[in-house]
Amino acid sequence: MDKHGHTNIFTVVIGGAAGDGIKEAGSNLGRVLTKLGYEVFVSFKYPSLIRGGHNFSRVSFSKEKIFYDHSGIDALVALNDETIHRHLDKLNKDAVVFVENLEEHDVTAVGAKAVQLPLQEFIKKSGAPQIARSSAALGAVCYLLNLPLQKILNVLQEVFKEKGYESNITLAKLGYEHLEKLNFRRWKKIEPGEVGRREFIDGNTAFARGIVASGLDHYFSYPMTPSTSILHFLAKQQKNYNIKVIQPENEIAGIHMALGAAYAGKRAAVGTATGGFALMQEAFSLAGIAEIPVVIAVSQRQGPASGVPTHFSQADMRFVLHSGHGEFPRIVLAPGDPEEAFKCGADALNLAWKYQLPVIVLLDKHVSENSTTSVLDSSAIKIEKGKLEEMPHGHYGRYALTEDGVSPLAFPGTPGIAVKSNSYEHDEDGTVTEDFDTIKKMQDKRFAKGEGLAEEMDKYETVKVYGDTKSKDAIVFWGSNKTVILEAAKFIKKPCRLVQVLWLAPFPTEKVSRALKAAKRIIDIESNHDAQFAGLLREKTGIVAEDKILRYDSRPFDPLELAEEINAYLK
Amino acid sequence: MELAGEEKLAIGNIVAAAGIGCHGKIAEYLNMNTYTSLHGRAIPAMTGIKAANPLLTVVGFVGDGDAYAEGIEHLVHAARRNSDVKVFVHDNRVFALTTGQTTPTSPKGFKGRSTPFGSIEEPFEPLVFMLASGASFVARSFAGDIQKTKEIMKAAMLHKGFAFVDIIQPCITFFDTRDYFKERVVWLDGEPAETEETAMQKIKGDGEKVPCGIFYKVSKPTFEEQL
Numbered sequence: 001m002d003k004h005g006h007t008n009i010f011t012v013v014i015g016g017a018a019g020d021g022i023k024e025a026g027s028n029l030g031r032v033l034t035k036l037g038y039e040v041f042v043s044f045k046y047p048s049l050i051r052g053g054h055n056f057s058r059v060s061f062s063k064e065k066i067f068y069d070h071s072g073i074d075a076l077v078a079l080n081d082e083t084i085h086r087h088l089d090k091l092n093k094d095a096v097v098f099v100e101n102l103e104e105h106d107v108t109a110v111g112a113k114a115v116q117l118p119l120q121e122f123i124k125k126s127g128a129p130q131i132a133r134s135s136a137a138l139g140a141v142c143y144l145l146n147l148p149l150q151k152i153l154n155v156l157q158e159v160f161k162e163k164g165y166e167s168n169i170t171l172a173k174l175g176y177e178h179l180e181k182l183n184f185r186r187w188k189k190i191e192p193g194e195v196g197r198r199e200f201i202d203g204n205t206a207f208a209r210g211i212v213a214s215g216l217d218h219y220f221s222y223p224m225t226p227s228t229s230i231l232h233f234l235a236k237q238q239k240n241y242n243i244k245v246i247q248p249e250n251e252i253a254g255i256h257m258a259l260g261a262a263y264a265g266k267r268a269a270v271g272t273a274t275g276g277f278a279l280m281q282e283a284f285s286l287a288g289i290a291e292i293p294v295v296i297a298v299s300q301r302q303g304p305a306s307g308v309p310t311h312f313s314q315a316d317m318r319f320v321l322h323s324g325h326g327e328f329p330r331i332v333l334a335p336g337d338p339e340e341a342f343k344c345g346a347d348a349l350n351l352a353w354k355y356q357l358p359v360i361v362l363l364d365k366h367v368s369e370n371s372t373t374s375v376l377d378s379s380a381i382k383i384e385k386g387k388l389e390e391m392p393h394g395h396y397g398r399y400a401l402t403e404d405g406v407s408p409l410a411f412p413g414t415p416g417i418a419v420k421s422n423s424y425e426h427d428e429d430g431t432v433t434e435d436f437d438t439i440k441k442m443q444d445k446r447f448a449k450g451e452g453l454a455e456e457m458d459k460y461e462t463v464k465v466y467g468d469t470k471s472k473d474a475i476v477f478w479g480s481n482k483t484v485i486l487e488a489a490k491f492i493k494k495p496c497r498l499v500q501v502l503w504l505a506p507f508p509t510e511k512v513s514r515a516l517k518a519a520k521r522i523i524d525i526e527s528n529h530d531a532q533f534a535g536l537l538r539e540k541t542g543i544v545a546e547d548k549i550l551r552y553d554s555r556p557f558d559p560l561e562l563a564e565e566i567n568a569y570l571k
Numbered sequence: 572m573e574l575a576g577e578e579k580l581a582i583g584n585i586v587a588a589a590g591i592g593c594h595g596k597i598a599e600y601l602n603m604n605t606y607t608s609l610h611g612r613a614i615p616a617m618t619g620i621k622a623a624n625p626l627l628t629v630v631g632f633v634g635d636g637d638a639y640a641e642g643i644e645h646l647v648h649a650a651r652r653n654s655d656v657k658v659f660v661h662d663n664r665v666f667a668l669t670t671g672q673t674t675p676t677s678p679k680g681f682k683g684r685s686t687p688f689g690s691i692e693e694p695f696e697p698l699v700f701m702l703a704s705g706a707s708f709v710a711r712s713f714a715g716d717i718q719k720t721k722e723i724m725k726a727a728m729l730h731k732g733f734a735f736v737d738i739i740q741p742c743i744t745f746f747d748t749r750d751y752f753k754e755r756v757v758w759l760d761g762e763p764a765e766t767e768e769t770a771m772q773k774i775k776g777d778g779e780k781v782p783c784g785i786f787y788k789v790s791k792p793t794f795e796e797q798l
Contacts, residue, residue, distance in 0.1 A: 218623065244622060244798045249648040253615035256608065256645075260619025263606055264586070264627065268619070282609055412586045412604035412620070413627055420598070422607045423591070432599050432607075 008062050008190050011070045012141055013087055014134055015056035016079030018049050025077075025134035026057020027200070027371060028159060028168070029141060033061045034200035034373045035155040036147065037192030041066040041483070042200075042371045043556075048225070048309045054082050063190050066372070067337075068487035068559050074187070075144060077117075077137040081106045096144070096184075098137055115184070122174040128167035135168040139175030146189040149176065197375050203367040203480075204229040206338035206376060207297055210345025212237075213381040217266035218244045220254040224273040225309050226368040227299040231271060251276040255283040259292045263421050265411035267349055269295040274303065274316040281324055284358055288328030290421045291399065291407070291446065293352035293386070295345070299363040300479075302554035311554035312365040314479050315528040317536070320362050321505055327443070329450040331359040332505040336482030338374045340502065341367055346381040347460065353386035355449045356406060362504065364527075366480035366556060389414075397428035401441060405448030454506055462508035465515050468495035473570055474519035476545055478504065478533050481525055484557045491563035494570045501533070507540040516543055523547040523569055527556070580728065585628045586620055588613040590642070592634035593668050593742070594661035611642025614649050617656040621795045629655070630728060635662040639675040639697060650704035650733050655793040657727045657734040660697065664739075665746035677746070698774045701735045702767055702787060708734035709770065709787040710763075713756045714741070715749065719783070726785060732793050739781070752781060759784030 014025045023044045030042040038061040047053040060069040071090050076097045078084045084097065088109055091097070098117040099105040107114040117140055119133040128135070142152045153173070160168045208230045211219075221231040235245045248254040251272050258268035272280070277298045287294050300316045302308035320332055331351055335344040341363065348359040389396065389408035396417035400407045407428075412419045420430025425442060427433045433442075467489055474497040477485050482500050489498060499515045501508065516522060524534040524545035529552040534545045549565055551557055582603050589595040591610035598605040604627075608616045613631045621629045638646050638660050649656060665683065666672040672685040676697065680689040701709050708730040712720040720738060727734035739756070741748040757776070763785040764770040770787035 218619075220619075246622065246798070248615065249644050252612065253618075253645055253648065256612045256615035257619035257622070259608075260588075260606065260616035260621075261623035262619075263616070264620040264623035266623035268623075283612065286609055411624070413584050413624055415583050417583070418603050418605070420605045420607075422598070422605075423609055424607060430605070 008064070009066065009070060010061055010074045010187060010190075011072060012059045012075045012077070013056055013073050014059075014077040014079070014137060015054065015083030015087065016134075017051065018046060018053045018055050019051045020055065020079050021131040021134055022046075022055040022057050022079075025138065026059055028135065029057075029059050029138050030200045030371050031159045032138065032142065032152075032155050033059070034198060035158055035195060036145070036151070037195050038062065038190075039064060039066045039193075039373045040200060041069045041373075043069045043366070044369055046310055054086060056083065056087075063193055066487065068484040070560065071558050072560075075141055077134065077141075078105070079134065084110060098140060117175065117178060122171050125174060126167050126170040128171050132165065132168050132171060135171040136175035139172030140179050142172065143176045143179040143184070144187045146186040147192075152176070198373050199376070200371055201338045201374050201376065202229065202369055202371040203335065203338045203341040203363060204299075204369065205233050206342040206374065207335070207345040207361060207363065208233045209376060209378070210342040210381070211269050211295060211349050212241050212243065213342075213378045214346040214349040215267050215383040216241070216243055216269055216349060218246065218258065218261045218268045219271070220246050220248055220258045220268065221271040222248055222251045222254050222276060224251075224276045226301055226365040227271045227273050227276070227297060227363070229368070230297060251279040252283060255280040255294070255296070258294050259283060259287055259290070262292045262294055263412070263419075267293070267353065269297065269349065271297040271299075273299050273301055274319065275305070277320070277323065285324035285326050285328070286423045287358040288324055288326065288330065288446070289425065290423055291356040292358075292421065293356050295348040295352050295359050295361065297345075297361045297363060299365065299368045301365050308554040310365070312527060312556050313552070313554060314364055314481065314526055315532070315552065317362065317478070317504065317528070317532045318530075320360055321536070323360075328446050329355075329357055329453070330505060331355075331357065331453070332362055332503070333359070334362040334479045334502055334504050335367055336478070336480050336500060336502070337367060338372055339376065342376045344502070350384040354384050354406075355453055356386065356409060357449060362479065364480050366483070370480070370483070372483075398430040399426060399428050399442065399445070401428055401445055403448075404452045405445045406452070450506060457503060457506060457508060460503065462501070462503035463511040463515050464500045464502065466498040466500070469497055471495045471497045472518065472520040473497065473523075474499055474516055474521070475523045475525060475566065476501065476516070476533065476537065477525045478502070481527060481557065484559050484562060485525060487559035488557070488563040488566065491560060492570070493567050496566070496570065504536070507536065509540050512537065513541045513543065516541075521547060521569070523549060523566065525549045525557070525562070527551050580628050584626060585630065588617045588620070588629065588631040590631075590633045590637035591668075592637045592661070592666070593663070594632045594634040594637070597632050611637050611640070612645070614638070614642060614645035614656070614658065618649055618654045618794070621655050622798055625655075625795050628657075628728060630657040630659065632659050632661060635660060635664060635676045636666045636674040639695070646701070647704045650701055650706035650735065652794040653705065653707055653732045653791055655732055655795050657730070658736070659724060659727070660735075660737045661740045662697070662737050663742035663746060664694075664748065665742050667742045667745045671745035696774070697737050698786060699771060702770055702774070706735045706787070707732035707789050707791055708785070710734075710736045710785040711739065711783045712736060713739045713752055713781075713783050715753055715756070719758060723785060730788065732791060739783075755779070755781040756783050757781070759786070763788040765789055
């Protein structure tokens with residue numbers, strides 16, 4: 001329970017060195033809790049190292065929706081001494097700290113909170129591999145939940161059957177029974193809800209499933225944190241989904257392959273981090289002039305340059321909005337959680353094909369890698385193919401001028417026509433031109449697509465408003481800060497209007513203006529130095545967010561600390 | 572490429588990609604499927620096109636600045652993965668569209684507008700490089716002999732796998748090497764080599780002459796058919 005007296009939120013931290021299977025342990029606990037019927041949020045913090053360094057998974061859960069994990073700890077699973085010391089000041093009053101051996105570990109500072117959990121002994125008994133040892137801790141945490149063992153065993157069976165690790169169940173059972181034998185005090189029981197269609201998922205996987213749901217054919221990606229798990233997921237599932245997944249020689253090759261594939265008629269996407277996207281700039285511009293549909297997932301991390309590769313930032317909004325040389329329309333969507341990442345992924349591919357332009361889904365370390373209980377509704381996704389020219393008669397002009405700026409799309413191999421795609425300014429046939437009149441017509445044609453889009457975007461949830469919509473106090477935000485702000489909102493003392501902007505380009509000017517109408521105070525909350533969104537807001541709507549809460553030390557906001565900061569403003 | 576029509580290929584099923592440089596103008600002269608990419612970036616797009624639709628024959632026209640300087644990594648990796656695309660390098664050994672600068676195949680001492688005192692860099696041998704990268708078809712031609720060039724290009728187009736043809740094509744404006752090559756080009760006799768060692772020897776020749784022809788041709792699985 002947290003110090004504010006929300007007695008129905010519990011937090012478990014599992015910490016150890018890189019290579020200890022910490023991420024897996026946190027995810028497994030998240031899955032188990034979700035399948036038990038709880039709402040869960042799991043974050044994973046790690047340095048850019050293969051072995052060593054301090055890694056930890058933090059799992060907060062409750063019966064009600066958990067938007068973000070909490071820093072106050074109820075159970076700490078310490079696979080090494082460093083974990084104990086690092087999290088000491090975050091232990092709640094009745095916290096329990098699980099350690100391998102009370103004598104060997106430095107537990108003086110923890111005092112009576114320390115409980116021996118002999119993982120090595122369990123490993124020997126079960127014959128499981130070392131990396132699985134945290135599964136015993138999973139069992140111990142399940143004991144604390146105060147739920148019948150059989151219910152927990154059923155869920156463990158389900159979770160580990162999917163993954164095929166029988167020995168994990170044995171380990172979890174050993175952990176559970178260990179505490180049972182000690183007759184250890186359990187937590188106050190919180191009744192779980194219905195599981196329904198809820199699943200435990202991270203934003204990258206949700207994004208990947210979104211683009212698959214809207215008809216992805218090919219995915220191209222050069223590995224770069226925090227986008228890599230999209231590549232891993234799609235590579236593993238490529239046969240099930242009947243897609244092709246290619247890891248090219250670099251990001252530049254990746255986007256050019258995608259553009260080639262789209263020219264030849266396949267729905268293609270690319271994934272990278274912002275540094276990788278920096279390498280793709282020229283090709284992004286090519287997608288603009290050649291009007292090639294492509295989706296690019298760009299996940300932000302703390303820069304500049306190599307920066308702090310495994311940590312969080314929202315500093316690339318302006319870069320992405322202005323990416324590519326020359327002027328051409330593009331779409332930039334910024335989901336804040338896995339459900340939105342799924343929806344934005346699906347929408348992105350449809351929009352790219354409908355309007356024949358590049359679409360960026362702007363992610364960040366948190367939306368990419370944090371996992372939470374979510375509902376992904378594939379049945380709501382329809383594949384929109386756009387204006388396809390199946391049987392062109394006679395002459396075909398790839399860039400034929402039309403009222404809405406969208407030319408009928410045909411692919412090479414269609415009998416009787418030539419499909420000419422060009423990075424140079426071109427005429428309707430796709431042949432190079434330097435004729436001023438044609439140049440202007442082509443520029444106008446590409447921008448005409450923006451007008452159609454402006455109408456259509458009204459149908460999308462480009463802006464979301466939470467909280468008290470009548471309040472004179474408003475908070476604006478974008479991207480994954482949505483999650484921490486909605487969690488903080490549980491602890492804000494005054495009713496407040498919370499406005500999330502999901503579409504950054506084209507900017508939903510009217511909707512945002514309406515959402516902020518008559519607000520007396522507007523607080524902009526962002527994870528960058530320059531308050532980039534506040535600038536965009538002012539540019540597009542004239543609305544000025546006078547108050548700003550900014551963080552740019554690569555660390556996330558903490559929901560309780562953030563609530564205090566907001567409370568101070570609202571006094 | 573009208574030649575392909577006479578052969579076993581339908582024009583409608585061919586895509587001609589191009590980079591940026593003098594060679595790139597070819598896309599504007601052809602009434603067929605074309606894909607004009609960026610400087611150095613035709614090759615990855617070609618792999619994407621072939622992966623998307625394996626029924627297409629994908630040929631690419633690139634330049635020596637385009638493929639050997641700006642986008643050389645794509646050449647290596649397309650060869651390594653035996654991507655089923657055909658690369659024709661219009662090798663004039665000079666950046667001509669930008670009015671005469673040195674490229675990776677310009678000779679040492681080349682006096683261009685960026686190297687007025689002569690280039691201090693050694694040129695590289697693209698064929699040896701392609702052989703080492705795993706290309707399954709490696710050839711050189713000299714545009715001074717149109718008939719032989721046609722034959723080699725046709726063979727490249729019918730080859731299953733990554734085909735590489737360096738075509739010496741002097742730029743009469745910025746680096747006129749016509750006489751130099753007319754004196755030195757010798758055409759290979761017999762079948763292409765099937766071992767890299769033999770091909771390597773033939774490419775290098777005696778160091779004086781410039782051997783042309785198909786040096787190497789082997790059959791191996793293509794990238795796209797294994798995807």
